[in-house]
Amino acid sequence: MAPNMSLFSINAILLLSADDGSRILAKYYSPPHIPTNMGTDYPGAQPYTSLKDQKAFEKGLLEKTTKQTNDIILYDNRIVVYKAESDVMLYVVGGADENEVMLYNVVLALRDSLNILLKNSVDKRTLIENYDLASLCLDEIIDDGIILETDPVVIASRVSRPPAQDVPNMQGIDLSEEGLLKIYQFGKQKLGERLRQGL
Structure with missing residues (x-):
């Protein structure tokens, strides 16, 4: 195992x-727990800490x-995999020692899940x-900075609708003034019973 x-x-x-290199969406990651005595030389270290550094990196990367036709480059000592979609460039940036196939799977998952969610209309607007x-x-x-999922169908299903167990059942609740008064009276009655029983 490599150290x-x-x-x-x-x-x-x-x-x-x-078109113009403007940022549509960008997320830079760094580990939440930085190893001691390592400086900036540890796996997952973020070299672009200021907005100025990030913008310069993005401009140079674009x-x-x-002008390239391939999907992977080594830029600024980082492996970058990318895909062009309409007028948008999708980039995944990893360290120089990262697995290119794994990074490529992430950019494909991003492209395919966005195509599912946006109905094959992945453009700037x-x-x-x-x-x-x-x-x-x-x-x-x-x-x-940790890869959680690369299956676009699973990703799109998690994003597009909430899990069924987390959605409260709102059917049959009367939200009129009379219904809310009944709920208040019911709660008051139950609280009184609990207080009489000594909680």
């Missing part, structure tokens, strides 16, 4: 406009990838209009 192995394999996920779905999609795939 630098870590679950924190993703440094960033970026959705950038292919310039480098718009649709992403901005459905920012909440795109952000939740990223959160279902990655958490603090």
Whole structure:
């Protein structure tokens, strides 16, 4: 086992406009617990801590990838896998020693789950209009730089509707003034009974 192995394999996920390079959605990750005495030389370390550094990295990355036809590059000592969708570039950034196939699976999961959620209309305007779905999609795939899920069907199902056990049954509840008064009287009666019984 290599000494630098870590679950924190993703440094960033970026959705950038292919036209002007503007940021649509970007999430930079770093491990929540930084190892002591390691400086910035540990697995999952985030080299882009300021907004200025992040914007410079994104600008250079877009310039480098718009003329390329492949899906993977080594840029700024980071492995970057990417896909172009309409007028949007999807990027997954990992450390130089990360597994390229694993990172590629993440970018494919992102692309395919966005296609499912946005009904095959992954473009800048649709992403901005459905920012909440795109952000939740990223959160279902990655958490603090750890890959959680790469199956686009599972990701889309988790984002598009809440789990059935978490949705309260709201049928049969009378929310009129009279119904709320009945609920209040019922609660008051039950509280009185509990107090008489000594809780």
